[in-house]
Amino acid sequence: MMGSVSYENVGPVAVVAVDNAPVNALSQAIRRGLSEAFARFKSDDTADIVVIVGAGRMFIGGADISEFGKPPQSPSLPDVISQIEACDKPVVAAIHGMALGGGLEVALGAHYRIALPGTRLGLPEVKIGLIPGAGGTQRLPRIVGIDAALRMITSGTPITEGDALETGLIDHIGDGFDIREAALAYAQLLLEHRAPPRPISGMPRATDEEGALQNWRTKLEHSLRGEVAPLVAVEAVEAAVGKSFAEGLKEERRLFQHLMDTPQRSGLVHAFFAERAVSKLREIADVAPRDIAGVGIIGGGTMGAGIATSAVLNGLAVTLVERDTEAAEKARATIARNLDAAVRRGKIGRDRRDEILADSLKTVTDYGALSDVGLVIEAVFESMDVKKSVFATLDEILPRGAILATNTSYLDVNEIAASTSRPEDVIGLHFFSPAHVMKLLEVVVADRTAPDVVATAFALAKRLGKTAVRAGVCDGFIGNRILSHYRTAADHMVLDGASPYQIDKTLTDFGFAMGPYQVSDLAGLDIGYATRQRKAADAHPRDRYPVFADALYHKGWLGQKTGHGYYIYEEGTRAGRPDPQVDQIIAQARKEAGTSPRTFTDDEIVRRYMAAMVNEGARVVEEGIAQRPLDVDVVFLYGYGFPRWRGGPMKYADMRGLDSILSDIRTFAETDDHFWSPAPLLERLVAEGRNFDSLNQR
Ligand code: NAD
Numbered sequence: 001m002m003g004s005v006s007y008e009n010v011g012p013v014a015v016v017a018v019d020n021a022p023v024n025a026l027s028q029a030i031r032r033g034l035s036e037a038f039a040r041f042k043s044d045d046t047a048d049i050v051v052i053v054g055a056g057r058m059f060i061g062g063a064d065i066s067e068f069g070k071p072p073q074s075p076s077l078p079d080v081i082s083q084i085e086a087c088d089k090p091v092v093a094a095i096h097g098m099a100l101g102g103g104l105e106v107a108l109g110a111h112y113r114i115a116l117p118g119t120r121l122g123l124p125e126v127k128i129g130l131i132p133g134a135g136g137t138q139r140l141p142r143i144v145g146i147d148a149a150l151r152m153i154t155s156g157t158p159i160t161e162g163d164a165l166e167t168g169l170i171d172h173i174g175d176g177f178d179i180r181e182a183a184l185a186y187a188q189l190l191l192e193h194r195a196p197p198r199p200i201s202g203m204p205r206a207t208d209e210e211g212a213l214q215n216w217r218t219k220l221e222h223s224l225r226g227e228v229a230p231l232v233a234v235e236a237v238e239a240a241v242g243k244s245f246a247e248g249l250k251e252e253r254r255l256f257q258h259l260m261d262t263p264q265r266s267g268l269v270h271a272f273f274a275e276r277a278v279s280k281l282r283e284i285a286d287v288a289p290r291d292i293a294g295v296g297i298i299g300g301g302t303m304g305a306g307i308a309t310s311a312v313l314n315g316l317a318v319t320l321v322e323r324d325t326e327a328a329e330k331a332r333a334t335i336a337r338n339l340d341a342a343v344r345r346g347k348i349g350r351d352r353r354d355e356i357l358a359d360s361l362k363t364v365t366d367y368g369a370l371s372d373v374g375l376v377i378e379a380v381f382e383s384m385d386v387k388k389s390v391f392a393t394l395d396e397i398l399p400r401g402a403i404l405a406t407n408t409s410y411l412d413v414n415e416i417a418a419s420t421s422r423p424e425d426v427i428g429l430h431f432f433s434p435a436h437v438m439k440l441l442e443v444v445v446a447d448r449t450a451p452d453v454v455a456t457a458f459a460l461a462k463r464l465g466k467t468a469v470r471a472g473v474c475d476g477f478i479g480n481r482i483l484s485h486y487r488t489a490a491d492h493m494v495l496d497g498a499s500p501y502q503i504d505k506t507l508t509d510f511g512f513a514m515g516p517y518q519v520s521d522l523a524g525l526d527i528g529y530a531t532r533q534r535k536a537a538d539a540h541p542r543d544r545y546p547v548f549a550d551a552l553y554h555k556g557w558l559g560q561k562t563g564h565g566y567y568i569y570e571e572g573t574r575a576g577r578p579d580p581q582v583d584q585i586i587a588q589a590r591k592e593a594g595t596s597p598r599t600f601t602d603d604e605i606v607r608r609y610m611a612a613m614v615n616e617g618a619r620v621v622e623e624g625i626a627q628r629p630l631d632v633d634v635v636f637l638y639g640y641g642f643p644r645w646r647g648g649p650m651k652y653a654d655m656r657g658l659d660s661i662l663s664d665i666r667t668f669a670e671t672d673d674h675f676w677s678p679a680p681l682l683e684r685l686v687a688e689g690r691n692f693d694s695l696n697q698r
Helices: 027-040 077-085 102-109 124-128 134-146 146-155 161-167 181-194 212-223 231-242 246-260 263-277 300-312 327-346 350-360 382-396 413-418 451-463 479-496 500-510 516-523 525-538 549-556 581-594 602-622 629-639 651-657 658-669 680-688
Strands: 004-008 013-019 049-054 093-096 096-098 112-115 121-123 294-298 318-323 361-364 375-378 401-407 426-431 439-444 467-471
Touching: 004 027, 013 027, 013 181, 027 049, 027 077, 049 181, 093 102, 093 181, 093 581, 096 102, 102 121, 102 134, 102 300, 102 413, 102 479, 112 161, 112 181, 112 327, 112 350, 112 451, 124 146, 124 231, 124 263, 124 350, 134 146, 134 231, 134 246, 146 231, 231 263, 246 263, 246 651, 263 350, 263 629, 263 651, 300 318, 300 327, 300 350, 300 426, 300 658, 318 327, 318 350, 327 350, 327 361, 350 361, 361 602, 375 382, 382 401, 382 413, 382 680, 413 426, 426 451, 439 451, 439 629, 451 467, 479 581, 479 602, 479 629, 500 516, 500 581, 500 602, 516 525, 525 549, 549 581, 602 651, 602 658, 602 680, 629 651, 651 658
Parallel strands: 013 049, 049 093, 093 112, 096 121, 294 318, 294 375, 318 361, 375 401, 401 426, 439 467
Antiparallel strands: 004 013, 426 439
16 A cells, blocks of 8 residues: 555646545655656646645545654655745645645645635644654744644644634635535636745744743643653744744754654654554454444443443433432433533534433433343442342343443452343443543453454444453453552552652652542542452451551541542642641551651652552453553553553553563562562563563564
């Protein structure tokens, strides 16, 4: 698949069409084809104007990702774009579908730009740790201004054709759905007006009267958590203000090359490919999903209401069953509030919100209302007895072939399945809170789950705009199982002398969205307490118990919801401040345990936390709970606030070197060989000189 570029004369208009399905990526063949087409246009006396269009469903989707990491082949994209821009007859980019990355840079090399309704235009390079490298950072600010350019380049988020027209990125929105027709009509218009060539490189430098560069720097320094590419983008755009076009291009090239060599780029590229790989499962490659007309949800609490919101927002009809009318009404009110927020954010219109509440959402107390749904998701209390009784009822009521899913966080899905007469139709669908916001869905496949039930779960995730990862059955599946292990490592550090505040600060500096004690406060300390109670029966005499966490729980300090947990939350704030009383409670706990506190460097905190995460990650892979290390990575990127630019915990381990992680674990084991024992898979990989990535290909 290399693609081709065609050249055609339509009266005085030359039509250059890029054809490289599926996204018209700028492969070497396309770059060469464009270069040849523009050489031909230059000497084509019958053509007075040229339009560039994309064949199929879009203009140009960007670089060819299959060329990533290979030596560059000429002609280079910057050269092709310069050649296009240098034409002495007008050039029009006629955009439909999408113009992304290098695709938008090609359009910026044209002299005029039009787009059809429904088009998206963006420069997503920062998402893989880069900046636009074919003139985008120099041309875009010259036509849309610094602020609008930085918004696009630092976020990587595409904009609509309406916004593009408003900022001046495009000149016109074409009529209808046929890009070729719209392009020809616009070219005729330009000819009638004797429109001249209008290269952006010849326009005046961008100006920064509003101080946008500094505003963006300040804003990004607060939000980036260590990611570098967006700040480098600001530097590149600064060159469009301070330097000539030619010098600015050189600066862009220098910064681009610098980013090409950073480990962040490697982390982000891994994340990019990993999130595409998670849904490619051999077990469902040729399996058709079942048809599910609508979704049933049992329980309308935190999770049930969030899942229902996600489903109705994505066009699925929902029947939600609660215990009594009051609870059903409460669930409906929560969902309505979520929809109101979606209206405020411009995700849906007010009409659509009203329509959903009137037609797509039933909140009831009678299980009988479920008799015609194809999939039911149970989200009742986390208790095996309650869940089994719900599944017994569902088993009785639902037609054969309907799928019975549980949103349990920890419980044994095999046991739930075995309590029904149709274990092959039972699966775990572990959503994350808030379920209408969080992208991750763990699809928990039990021993007897049928392949088409797994396929249906992945199809549902796609419908809901979520990233699904396959997990096997164990306590906590992939994410919560690993979480509970590194959380224990953090508790040990607290018992030995580190403060929870130092730990949180160190880990947010590392790039995590939150540290473990901030997470506790958000989730509620009652959740952790319940987990410890549940696991008490399996406790080992050498386990070290976080008595301080129980002490906080017994004081009723349950976290954000009570305004007090590890942190104190002033009315209406979500950023807590440290509490000296918590330090005292911890000091008391250390005393009772007979430990004399020592100091921890930030480096040791990171090493212990990450070693625990990676070691348990290796066990999860070895046991087949996660199919590949990349599945663990995606779970942490999407569900646990792991810094994307580090690629995930397993990628982090590869980049640091598995021998370094293993040697840390062995060192920690010298003083605690009960908690710290190297995962056999980690030892084996180190012995064989391999990394986790070598297991990602299977
Ligand atoms: P919740 O207490 O907020 O909601 C549970 C709801 O279920 C309540 O509204 C209750 O009235 C209802 N309910 C109980 N028994 C019922 C029955 N027999 N029929 C109908 N409705 C019934 O709990 P939650 O936080 O939403 O958790 C629900 C499930 O999701 C649990 O298994 C939990 O482990 C799991 N989960 C929770 C989170 C989280 O962060 N809260 C994340 C992932 C998974």
